[in-house]
Amino acid sequence: MSDAPEPRPLLDDLPAYKPGLPPAPVPGMTAYKISSNENPYPPLPSVLDTVRSAAERMNRYPDASNGALRQALSRFLDVPEDWIACGTGSVAVLGQIITAMCDPDDEVVFAWRSFEAYPIVVTLAAAKGVPVPLTADHRHDLSAMAAAITPRTKVVLVCTPNNPTGTVVTDAELRMFLDRVPRRVLVVIDEAYVEFGADPTAPDAMELLREHPNVCVLRTFSKAYGLAGLRVGYAVAHPPIAVALRMTATPFGVNLLAQEAAVSSLEAGDELDVRVKDLVAERDRVEAALAEQGWRLPPSQANFVWFPLGADTPDFARVCEEQALTVRPYDHDGVRATIGEPEASDRLIEIAATWRAAHS
Template structure:
């Protein structure tokens, strides 16, 4: 049966879906015979799983005929132990974006507002629209940084949630602890402030965000984290929120039942147990990031400070052509049409090629038409 054979249904699909932007995933690297192709479009960790984590995954796969622990008990307690918080403060989900969906579902009705910087994580408008709430986007500054004062001014009586993405995806800068504390203290107590820290492990600035003390002082703060980036578990989809117990309980109520698989739960526990090994890899990625940023700036690029595992090229209307030139040279990057290009810090060989392509672009090279 083909799609043309199916009669158009008369069911009433929600009007909100008609204008819903599609999430654009990073393209996989196309196979090449002339050069090694690299995918640096999805902010994935380039290192393979640690042997200790892979062993746990293999063992857990033998139980895939059984439902996972719906309470995610072992992982919840292990996260709580690592962060020195009560397990009642932890809510898990299918990646940090899954937990964000739980947050917006728990807080927002149709017509409510969610404030966040833009450009920022492209899932935000999708998650918000699915609840019938309205996105209020506040433009980042010319260095890709949050304009927190402008975001505060955008808050109204209809605002239920404010999202601070730090480091900001896709532009790279992070807010400081001083900035975030002042912002949190200026907010109404009935507005939930989500601090999205998907890339927190890569931050090296002089005043890094320490969000947990903010949560202890301000129960309207939620800290959002993931195992996808620094921990290298992107394919297993597991993230979590740290929140006041009543908020965390609400998030558990909006979670998809059995959403976090047994494999994901055990791999995340094993990754926390092996954090010292993983931290070595994180430091290597940070050093490579700093090398790439320095090299690009030496070539004349105005690259924003990055506190994540990627760099941002603020190319405006040249974003798509630059991505096409990268593709011609065996690099898959992530263009954001009209804004810029995000390139993940991957293998050193991929970084070298990115620097070379960026140099060619500045010298006048353009993709073949």
């Protein structure tokens, strides 16, 4: 036994989170980072004014109850205020969920590949992740996920649109899945990218939440709202789940600026809607150009596209980097490219055409 402090042994098996890297400079080229799912637009002027004003009071603690934000979300979502729990981004709220629901060795079922923070958060809670492979068309295999539930399962994570593949589950599929899930199991519908979706068959998670006490909806202000640097997300769930999530939150975690910026963003819905529509139109343009080149990518309902390149993943990412464009490679599964500035999209399209021609 060591006579020095030792971290928990489970950290030896903790997967590493790999953030999107900034592009290395290339002489004569403007560098673009599309390796993180960031909103390329600057903050809305009204939101920025709110943040500047709030900064004058940053010597004070924020509201630990997130009262004004929860009230604004209650009105926006048409749910009771006490159904809402906030945290420092949806990944932190996910941590609150797992902490509240799982004892050591309890199981959490999720699709794979999906959001890479899932196995990290599960491992930190000393719970056991149960990854279920995606289907051949890069979608959740909800039937297999239902079959993976055991008496030890406490939580199931459904990411739709899925990160990094951009695919969605349908309302019919999710309803059949919920009929198979035991009521004691919490089903978390992770909708970090829901604002970018236009698929009419996609589920209405808030309606499912109202119908099923074991459903929890997870959302964020980081993507469509462009508040990634302020870190604020939320969950909507029935009591007592929402109460438990507030209990497991870091006290004063959502800072003063983040709370007020989020409220201001909800009030600027029309302006944000224009930006989201512009990003969706740019995504559609990129997908159409890639399809014309012969790429067969899964249809994305998020603010990124997925190249299922398999063993060619590192090579494609390297070629992009050589052209001052960073994308997000996932081992030997594929590459995710965020929809950013049109100039970045143009470069991605050009690189994809050259790379495909060289490998066809």
